[in-house]
Amino acid sequence: MRRFRLVLRAERGKCVxxxxxxxxxxxxxxxxxxxxxxxxxxxxxxxxxKFLEEMDIRRYRAELEELQAKGEDAFLMLELxxxxxxxxxxxxx
Numbered sequence: 001m002r003r004f005r006l007v008l009r010a011e012r013g014k015c016v017x018x019x020x021x022x023x024x025x026x027x028x029x030x031x032x033x034x035x036x037x038x039x040x041x042x043x044x045x046x047x048x049x050k051f052l053e054e055m056d057i058r059r060y061r062a063e064l065e066e067l068q069a070k071g072e073d074a075f076l077m078l079e080l081x082x083x084x085x086x087x088x089x090x091x092x093x
């Protein structure tokens with residue numbers, strides 16, 4: 001499996017969990033319409049699924065909201081490593 005990264009940013013009125021769910025279902029819908037293989041979409045779907053089902057979303061949401069309330073440009077970096085494990089970290093600019 002190859003590495004894959006995805007940046008999630010909370011949007012006005014939407015927390016990072018809502019954004020992740022929207023991105024997941026948008027990717028699934030796009031994947032279902034394709035006739036051929038789409039490795040990048042498969043990786044995106046798998047990474048978002050792992051984030052939504054296996055990670056502590058509440059913790060990430062709370063940390064992001066706290067940083068954003070302080071005026072920082074904070075976002076969540078998701079990564080699927082070559083072994084299929086998902087990792088998440090909060091970054092700021």
